[in-house]
Amino acid sequence: MLLLRAARAATAASAVAAGARRKPGLLPIAIAGLSSSSGAPSGGRRKKGQRRGEAKPQPQPLPGHAEPPSKKKTNARPAKDRKVRPLEEALRPPSQEIEMRKQQPEKPKRVVRWRCATGCGACCKLDKGPEFPTPDEIFADHPDQLQLYKGMIGPDGWCTNYDKSNRTCNIYQDRPFFCRVEPKVFDEFFGVPRNRFDREACSACVDNIKMVYGEDSAELVNFKHVIKEESKKQEASMSQIKLLDT
The missing domain is CATH 4.10.910 (30s ribosomal protein s13; domain 2)
Structure with a gap:
């Protein structure tokens, strides 16, 4: 009891x-x-043999009864909810992991292929104005080409061999070397390497069309459409070559 x-x-x-x-x-x-009314220490009635002021012994669990579980809350998640990181990821330095997150996969460059648009003729406007390089600057190392170029400029600034009614060249098959939009010409007169020819040629045509016909002209819209279709053909051809190589 x-x-x-x-x-x-x-x-x-x-x-x-x-x-x-x-x-x-x-x-x-x-x-x-x-506490009791007789001034006994807190914790209940003093047991027999216990002196005044003596600490009360801690209660021991009854035989056959387990110690009550602790009520302390823990923030640890169950093992099944923990995300196990791979060993190589766990051993990776933090700086390297941050650097890898910053790196974005490089997008392949869009293929651009130049082609002349029929019915344009903007390049036949030889007197291009102060926004473009002068003939003396372009043909500084080619005096014979310079004299030929100046001799082709008409009173209105257009080439004397250009037919304005149908926008065609009267000497197209025998046109001068500098009138040919080719990689060799761009390299010799403008220092443009072969791998940059298509982009530079397209850029030069866009500048000429804007100067002659305006930025919102039908000629500019038509040229961009031609370039887009020609570039798609080039991409399809390159994809077919890659499939054959594999």
């Missing part, structure tokens, strides 16, 4: 103390309720 009463008293004391921990504002009231 003494053991049973001691166990009940210990259980009651632990429950009150637990409630006091959960509600800090009730802690003094809980302790006062456990």
Whole structure:
């Protein structure tokens, strides 16, 4: 009976103390309720053989009863919810991981293929104005080509061999070397390498068309459409070659 009463008293004391921990504002009231009127130490009646002021022994669990589980909360997630990182990722330096995140896959360059648009003739306007290089600058190392170029400029600034009614060249098959839009010409007169020819030729045509016909002209829209279709054909041809090589 003494053991049973001691166990009940210990259980009651632990429950009150637990409630006091959960509600800090009730802690003094809980302790006062456990103290006796005779001035005995807090924690209940003094046992036989216990001296005044002596600390009360901690209650021990009854035989065959497991110790009550701890009520402390833990923030640890269950093992099944934890994400297991690969070994090489775990050993990777943080700086390297950040650098790899910054790296973006390079987009393949769009294929551009130049082709002359029928019915344009903007390049036949030889007197192009101050926004373009002068003939003396272009043909500085080719004096014979310079004299030929100047001799082809008409009073209105257009080439004397250009037919304005149908926008064609009267000497197209025998036109001078500098009138040919070819990689060799761009390399010799403008220093443009072969791998940049198509893009530079397209850019030169766009500048000429804007100067002659305007930025919103039908000639510019037609030229861009021609270049787009020609570039698609080039991409398809390159894809077919890659398939054959594999």
